[in-house]
Amino acid sequence: MNKRALGDRGGTLVFTISAALLSSCLLLLFFSESFFDSFLLFFINPLTNRYYLGNMIAFMAPLIVAGLGIAFAFESHNFNLGGEGQLYSGSLAAVLVAIAMKGKPAALIWLFSFAAAAAAGGLIGALSGFLKRRLAVDELISSFLVSSIVVLLVDFLVTGPFQDPFSNFQATRAIPPAAVLPKILPPSSLSTGIFVALLVLLVGKFVLERTRFGFELRLCGANKDFARYAGIDEGVYALVPMFLSGALHGIAGALMIFGSYGRLLRGFSSGVGWSAIAVALIARNKPLALVPAAAFYAYLDSGAKSVMIGAGASPEIVGIIQAVIFLFITAARLPFLKPPALLAAHRRGGKAGDRGAP
Amino acid sequence: KIGVFIPGQREGSPIYDSLAAGAERFASENPGSSVRVFEAGFNQAEWQEKLTSFVGSNRFDVILTSNPSLPDLIEAIAPFFPSQKFICLDGYKTGISALHTVLYNQTEQGYIAGYLAGLISSSALPGANPQKKAGMIIGQHYPVMDTLIAPGFEQGLKAVDPSFGLDIRVLGNWYDATKASDLAKSMIASGVDVILPICGSASQGVVKATKDLNRYLVFFDSDEYARAPGTILGCVALKQKELAYAKLAEFAQKATPWGRADVVGVKEGFIELLDRHPSYAQNLPQSIRGRMSDLIAGIASGALSFPAPRL
Amino acid sequence: MRSVELVGIDKYFPSSGTWALIQARLSLNPGEIHAVVGENGAGKTTLMKILAGLERPDSGQIRIRGRTVEFKNPAEATRFGIGMVHQHFMTIPGLNAAENILFGAEPRTVFGLLDKKAVLRKAADCAAGYGFSLDVRRNAESLSVGERQQVEILRLLQKNCDILILDEPTSVLTDQEIRSFFSVLRQLKASGKTIVIISHKVGEIKKIADRLSVMKDGRFLGEYKATDISNHALSDLIMGEYESPRLKAKAFPPRPAPTILEIKNLSLHKFKRKAHALRDINLSVGGGEILGICALANNGLSELEDLLAGRLKPDEGGVFFQGRPYPKLRKAPWLDGGIAYVPSDRIGRGSCSDRSVAENIVALDRGSFFPHGLLDSAKAQARTLKAIQVLGVKARPESKISQLSGGNIQKMILGRELSEPPAKLCLLCEPGWGLDYASLRRTYKRILEIRSRGSAVVLISSDIDEIMELSDRIAVLHKGGLTGLVTNGPGITKSKLGALMMGLENVYSGSRGTAGRDHE
């Protein structure tokens, strides 16, 4: 990859983001009572207010880890739509292990809980991989269906057998206080979990880009026929990446629990699985790009909350603004911005459409 | 300066709407006071973060909210905002000096609805059948539902006739009206003739199905008769607006009993069977109305009481 | 008036940093067959894509019948009667041959719906009109390469294109197919069409073309009348002063080394309980021997390739490698370079288009490039450079395969598979596809070298010249069965092999189990 290509893509990205922000400003201008206040609250407050900033960075942690999970799936040409269920079930496993290990040293609890989260999420993901390998069931659909079922089952477990009898929340009991990840910037929910997330990301990047496993995985994703010719077991690369994808979602869930919530609240994860897909797509599956992508996503989320709470903007307006930003964020070219010849040539060579993502 | 924190959405949830309305009425009648209403949405996991931002972003004299789970949240964040006061309706927690809670006796509310449902089902009304079956369609299971409302409703039914059966079906969300309508139809096909829907905006589907099939509904929390007069034969309301107003007035007089938890019901005037609407008064035979007013009188006088389990 | 004139065309590909065309030109007379020749990566395909509206030149002019035009997309070129048959075909799966042929000009019924009957009729008429024996009802996926090509040509004709561009149309056709294809071209010429044809086969060009343009390194070298230039002069022009390496005299190895590959009583069903794709095949190949296998399209050659490539399992019989059952793809001899394989599908199977040359080379020998599970980049880089040099691939290790010209992709694959040390068994399918003359000679030399080092080579090819030039023995398949297994030598002629391939003769005498190297 030469520098020019990267530079040009960067240029397009800057333009698309500006276009997105510009159009959201216009919307704010038309729909909010005080444009200036709303603008500050939406775009500036998340960065200057310690509480919002903390929450924003805290939200990046699960986005990065789950986004990495999506990248593992996409890079091997597996489409994981089951992030929600994997994340949710992983969280449950982590919470149960942590509660069972009450009294043990925190480090031990973390180790076992995160392992349990990874195992639970991973098994759910691997089920779709298994169905694909054994029965040629499309993993896109099976992961979605399995996830829908798993969410319901976890709901049942949380509100039934594991419901905290002393809480009015639909939630499990809290994890031992010692096991809660140390907080940074209280009262925001930022914790050392963000460092865990970055560590996981670096490991993931290393595995994906430097190891034989990662090489084979990406080769399977790029051209199945060639991978098979090269003696790579595609079956394994339907199964293992889906397992890893699920495992990373599980860890992402555990990070949310150990970093912010301290217990499993019913439906706490709703939407994170989907957001992770968006983050991975914005980052084009490049591990390091996941950090800015997650930051951007969390920033939008934070800005939305800020403007709703601070200026009473209705959720609908915020929704429309987010929709507009999504329309632009992955745009490869804008009508008023002629694509650099290079990009155009590159695109023409690339395969159009298919599933859009990987 | 009053902040109203709504853990949900104002529109479509009468209970939250009346909470805000009560505060707004108080503000309009008391010059110098102002209200800011914030809707936090239905995801319970986000409430803590949003409540913290809400408290942190403004200077409120008092924050008024309503939900059984809010006291736990308030307990968690109160240390960060030592001077902030909270009043939580529909919740129960003692011993926090910044918080006063008032719990509705929803067993009582359920009992009244159940008793009415039982009477309707065993009546000679055109839509009633001889089967002793009534139903509830709920959005989800949740603690207040499972420990207060549903048992209360069932007790009410059994008080009419111990052979009554209660059919509870779950929608899985609060907005799939089409599925709610299918559930209602399926329920009616199995012999249910009175339904109590507690499923948010999806209740529209239940109303539609019951109306089409000429069966009956009893409603909860607020005056819903207008949605289907003749089909909705009873509403057991919470007087949330009045309670909100009363509690703010008490706050203005600095008379709030901080740290205390109260329980209110028919006796205190904050749970009421809305019996003056024509849909109730004209569609129900005198016999039923009579037995209902006896029941209400009994509860109001204290002759009949339902200890609400502490939540 | 010239029917087409391209003047001063420049084209730079920033992604690969190459000037594909520098002041290139081309002029076509109406009603001629014009050949464009030149070594791999000379810019032939790029120039044609520009004429067909698929690429836009950086500078230069396109004049059609005297008018200067600018094409933004292929549709605009089509409007000027220009159509292109691509090096890698563009048939649409999911549609049948007729729908493919009439794509874009379908007859309709009164309600604006497709008139399926008329589609079939019109396509069949069209095919028959040009003397193609194509069953237009068949699904596009089930067509052979030759038939796909017919579909592509018919599609252009049917759109009234009168300037047809054919990019290496003969490289995947068998001899018979080429002959009938050429008669079609002559017939088209007679009806006034202008035809541009790209090819690397000098003899072929001389036979069919009226005039030819020579390109080198993106530049135009000159334009000649086919009758004015000798074969020798032409290849000199293309290659510069290229000294063709002397190939070793062909001789059946005197003392046959032990058998390396053995195919015993092998049968393969096309579908369960249906026609045979392969029927009772017995073959064996020893070390130091090249076995050529040829057949017409749809006669079992591709199935045999898939079997030997480990992609299909035989329904009956078996394949043995050094006396043991044929190894699975993921097992030792495949992974440690014991079996080398050049697939006939170079884009889909042989390479990974959006990966770099280096990655494409590393992919085949991961065991040694990832010593402890981690990439040894220095080694990978060194090996890549070596593989590129073997056959002179015009690319850098970090170039993406999709940026390489067709011939260079093939050279990359050959360089990878035929590298040192040679594999025990080399399975080479259409190894000469799209190679220019010099590369072809170098490749042949390397194949013979590998043979002399004691490897067994299986050569599957639709090019009879290639088979006859390299093989020690030749097996001929017809309808999935062997019709001949002969020792190559003076007695073996093209027409004899042709008769065997068409099933007109059957000289196969091997019976079960005994057929093999010692049958003559």
Next chain:
Amino acid sequence: MTWLDTLGGITASALEAMTPLLLAATGGLFTELAGMLNIALEGLMLAGAFFGFAAAAVSGSLLLGILAGALASSLIAWIYGSATLRLKANVFITGLAANIFAPSVTAVLSAAWFGTRSVVALAVPEPARPLQTSLGRIPVLGGVFFSQHSLVYLSWALAAGAAVIIYRSVLGTRIRATGARAEAVAAAGFKPDFYKLSAIIISGFFCGIAGASLSLPLGAYVPNMSSGRGWIALVAIYLGNRRPGRTALACFVFALAESFSNYAQGQFGIPSEFILAIPFAATLIALSLGTSAKNE
């Protein structure tokens, strides 16, 4: 009640519940065949539900309502499609955008037109049950097949029409060709993006009617009323192997499972979560059996 009546009742309600699924899946089939993963079905349905209902309430005409729903949702599909194709944006992310956009914009308009962001219940003409008094009298079968409301029959007709368009029309052929090999369509001188956009707009059209078939029979618009049906429609397309007939069958399987689970809630003492999972589990099993049978 005999078991036959019960079965008939479950089937009849499955046929009704299948209607929005069938319409949305048929629409999604077009985009799927054009080679795009259309996750916006959900949002497009919701838009159709709102605009269909609003137009029917204002005009008092069922037909106008359906048309308005279809058109409004086609319009949103057009925006979504243009963003995807003209800006070369990722279709999944723009789909997500459409799914966020639809409920937001309906809420804003609902507040402006009807004064509420919540349930809008107004008098709209009810879809008739055209065959109930004639064929509907046939025992059992009449109740199952001929007592449905007109939108149910409309959906069958539209699904059949879509099959004809897909396989017999020029547009359908081009759309399929685009999905199968876009670069070949381009090389043949056509614009693949045009056919992709057409497919997206058609999917919007069908989803609009699907949405109207939710809100009109209910006589109300409820925010979020599509509640995941767009996703199920997508599942049905895969389960149906991207063929119109099998997709319809898949929709029926899902609707039947759901209708059975509605019935089962009252019959067996199983936690509701398990019952709610039945449709997903049934679909997953059908998918596994279906594909493994195909691979035999």
